[in-house]
Amino acid sequence: MLAQRKRIPSVRPDGRATSLPAPTGGWNARDSVANMPITDAVILENWFPSTTYVEMREGYSRFATGITGWTETIMQYSGSTTNKLFAAAGTVIYNITAGGAATSNVTALTNARWQYVNNTTTGGSYIQAVNGADYMHVYDGTNWYKDTDGVPYNVTGVDTRTCIGITLSHNRVWLTQTGTLKAWYGPTGAIGGAFNALDLSSFCQRGGYLMTIATWTMDAGYGMDDMTVFITSNGEVLVYRGDDPTSTASWGLIGIYWIGSPIGRRCTIKYAGDLLIITRDGVQPMSLALQSSRLNPRISLTDKIQLAVSQAVTSYGANYGWQLLPYPNENMLILNIPVSESSSQQQYVMNTITRAWCKFTGWNAACWELYNNEPYFGGNGYVGKAHDTTADNGTNITCNGLQAFSFFGNRNQIKQFTQMRPLFNVTGSPSVATCINIDYDTSDPTSNIAFDPTTYSTWGTSTWGSATWAPGASVVGNWQGANGIGRAGAPHIMTEAQGITLQWLAIDIIWRPGGIF
Numbered sequence: 001m002l003a004q005r006k007r008i009p010s011v012r013p014d015g016r017a018t019s020l021p022a023p024t025g026g027w028n029a030r031d032s033v034a035n036m037p038i039t040d041a042v043i044l045e046n047w048f049p050s051t052t053y054v055e056m057r058e059g060y061s062r063f064a065t066g067i068t069g070w071t072e073t074i075m076q077y078s079g080s081t082t083n084k085l086f087a088a089a090g091t092v093i094y095n096i097t098a099g100g101a102a103t104s105n106v107t108a109l110t111n112a113r114w115q116y117v118n119n120t121t122t123g124g125s126y127i128q129a130v131n132g133a134d135y136m137h138v139y140d141g142t143n144w145y146k147d148t149d150g151v152p153y154n155v156t157g158v159d160t161r162t163c164i165g166i167t168l169s170h171n172r173v174w175l176t177q178t179g180t181l182k183a184w185y186g187p188t189g190a191i192g193g194a195f196n197a198l199d200l201s202s203f204c205q206r207g208g209y210l211m212t213i214a215t216w217t218m219d220a221g222y223g224m225d226d227m228t229v230f231i232t233s234n235g236e237v238l239v240y241r242g243d244d245p246t247s248t249a250s251w252g253l254i255g256i257y258w259i260g261s262p263i264g265r266r267c268t269i270k271y272a273g274d275l276l277i278i279t280r281d282g283v284q285p286m287s288l289a290l291q292s293s294r295l296n297p298r299i300s301l302t303d304k305i306q307l308a309v310s311q312a313v314t315s316y317g318a319n320y321g322w323q324l325l326p327y328p329n330e331n332m333l334i335l336n337i338p339v340s341e342s343s344s345q346q347q348y349v350m351n352t353i354t355r356a357w358c359k360f361t362g363w364n365a366a367c368w369e370l371y372n373n374e375p376y377f378g379g380n381g382y383v384g385k386a387h388d389t390t391a392d393n394g395t396n397i398t399c400n401g402l403q404a405f406s407f408f409g410n411r412n413q414i415k416q417f418t419q420m421r422p423l424f425n426v427t428g429s430p431s432v433a434t435c436i437n438i439d440y441d442t443s444d445p446t447s448n449i450a451f452d453p454t455t456y457s458t459w460g461t462s463t464w465g466s467a468t469w470a471p472g473a474s475v476v477g478n479w480q481g482a483n484g485i486g487r488a489g490a491p492h493i494m495t496e497a498q499g500i501t502l503q504w505l506a507i508d509i510i511w512r513p514g515g516i517f
Contacts, residue, residue, distance in 0.1 A: 015418065015510045016408075020491065022054040022504045023403045026356025029308035033440050034488070036404035041358075042442060042490065043402040047504065048332075048349065049356040053425070056399050056495065056502040059392040060363055063376060064096035064383040070342070071378025072112040072320065074369035079125040079141050085371050086127075086139070087383050088112035093137070093144065096383055106144045110134050113320060115176075115265060117168045121189050123152055128191055132164030132178045138191060147192060157195040158184045165265060167213040169228045170243035174213045181210050183230060185245055198245055200230055200238060203256060208234035214268040216275040216286050227254065229275065229286070231268070235261040237290065257290045263313060264322030266367075271326055271333075276301070278322055282309050283335060302335070305348060305357045312337050312348075321345055325368040326352070327375050330387060334375070336365055362392045391498035398496045401504065402442060405488040414514035417489050420482040421508040427473045428500035434493050436509065438486035445492050473501060482509065 025039035026049040033042055041047075047054045069090040077084040084097045091109045094102035110133035119126050127139040136147040136155060147155040158175060163184065165176025173191065175184040181201040187193040200210065214229045216239070230238040235258055242251035260281030262268075267278040275286040282300030289299065302309045321338030333350040347360040363386055365377035375386040384393070391397065408415055417436045424432075435445035491507045 015512055017508060017510055018406075018408055019506055019508045020403065020406065021506050022049075023401065024049045024051065024054060024354065024356060026351065026354070027305055027308075027358050028404065029305040030303065033405055038404050038406050040404045041401055042404060043400055044358040045401070046358075046360055046362065046397055046399040047401045048358055049351055049354065050503075051351070051353055054401065054504040056397060056497065057360060058387045059389045059397055059498070060377075060384040060386045061388045062379075062382045062393055063099045063385040063388075064094070064102045065381065066101040067094055067381050067383065068092065069112075070366045070380050071383050072366050073114040073116075073129075074367055074371075074376055074378055074383060075114065075116045075127055075129060076118070076369055076371050077125075077127050077139055077141065078118045080120075082141060083372065084141075085369075085376070087378060088114050089378070102383075106137065113265075115165050117166050117173070119168055119173065119191055121191060123191070126191050128166055128173060130160055130163045130166050130175065133161060136160035136163065136166075136175075152190065152192050154192045155186070155195055156193070158197070165210075165212050167215065169213070169215045170226065172243070174228070176210050176213055179209050181208075181232065183210060183213055188243075196246070200232075203238055203253070204232055204234075204236050205256075206232065206234040206236050206258075208232045208236070211262045212265060212268055214275055215270070217273050229268075231259075231262050231277065233261065235259045235279065237286075239290075255290075259284060259289045263317050264320070266323040269324040269326070271324075276324055278324060278335070280310075280313050280317070282306050283324065301333070301350065301355065302348070302357070304355070308359075309348070312339075316340075321366050323368055325370060325375060327370065327387070328352075329373055334360075334368065336368060336377075338366070341366070362397065390500060394498075396496045396498045399494065399502075400444065401493045402437060403491045403507075405437075405440060405490040407488050408509075408511060410513075410516075411487065412516045414485060414487060414516070415489065416512040416514060417482045417484045417509060418512060419479050419510040420491065421477045421479045422491070422493055423475060423477040423505040423507065425473050425475050425503040425505055426500060427502075428497070430495050430497040430500060430502055432493065432495045434480065434482075434491065436482040436484045436489045437492045438484040439488050445494055473503075475505065477508070485514070 023041035027044040028040035046057050048057050067089045071087045071089045073088040075086040087094045087096045089112050093106035095105050096102045114129040114131045116129035130136045138145045138153050145153045147153045163175040164178045167174045173186040183198045184195040186195045211233045216227045216229045228240045237257040239254045244250040260279030263278045282302035284300050319338035319341050323336045325334040331352045335348040337346050345365050350357050367378040377384050433445040
């Protein structure tokens, strides 16, 4: 008879392990903190949500210096063979093409808030710029002129000192006149000449004044169906088809639409085959905004952070500096938020692949421009080149990320959190503070953790065959204590570093189940 084997009772492990991915879904300022996807974040500051990880943003360097006051406009000249960069601050336009010390080109101006276009005619390539106070200024590739300096710069019919916006549509220059519902258009293929008025006052039921003029392609850029769009301060949008306002046969009103009131003179930007508009309803693509007639707020690109956008518009909507900038090289769309005109600004930044958002701080930018496919911004006394280094002009970059709260499978069960292990891909040894926030507490962590990345060998001094060579970055993760008792928990990670790259990959959490309350 075989001996009966003694049965050993199974023991249920006390601790449970859960691995959470990095919050690549981005900043969520729309949903309840108790009902967010775990891939979202309550706070995501200076952490950019890539497609597979969240990474510390890059920094900036001071590209041009020696500028007096805030740089409020950056203008790119695009000639047939030459590109140049100009910055306007105070009463001066500077040439900053070479970087370093800026060179004064135009002085004795009234303000630095210019709107401009690049216009190429049979006579050459030009910048044309207006600011609502000075005569229109024109740059011909060599020198700056005013529109009173003679042919071909002269503009008749309207005093360009009263014009605050400029647009190029169907090879015509259009001017937005300050405080009116009049748009002024010039001759085809010219930078000056006789301008005529298109008075929109009889069509605008909501009154106000003309905020801006833009072009929009209704067929998403596949054909020649470009429209001229007039947007008023009260959110009326008039869309015209055609290229000759003097001819009823080739010019006609397609429709009048209502959107949220636009924010700032630089409220529009061409984006792929569409037109994006900064409004009180968020950043909206024209193609969807006109279809919804404000009935569906989810068409806004900023839908997921709409509460933050609405609060920013309420608090800072009257400030100068609202602007959009696409940055294709890094799949970013930058929305500049002028928290203060004289001290600080911040950016809400979208990943154009996933439409995940985050917030950047530390780039105090009054304006933006893309030059040679790289982003530049106007600072106080300088022009900065963004996304250029791994430090903010030699100082640390501070990141703050609070992931969405998780119930770890049971909303009603109490959990005791005991350990956590953040996983990073890093090129150095950053200073990182982490904790588990409990039950919707958003306080910052207070204790730092140390990482010990693998030490790699130095080329030229280490022994071949026995040395360990660096792959460029290493994955590190150390267990640490994570004290907290509650129903929901959220990983919170802060770091302050420079001179390294840092990617947040995932986080492992050990917790014990408790009772149900």
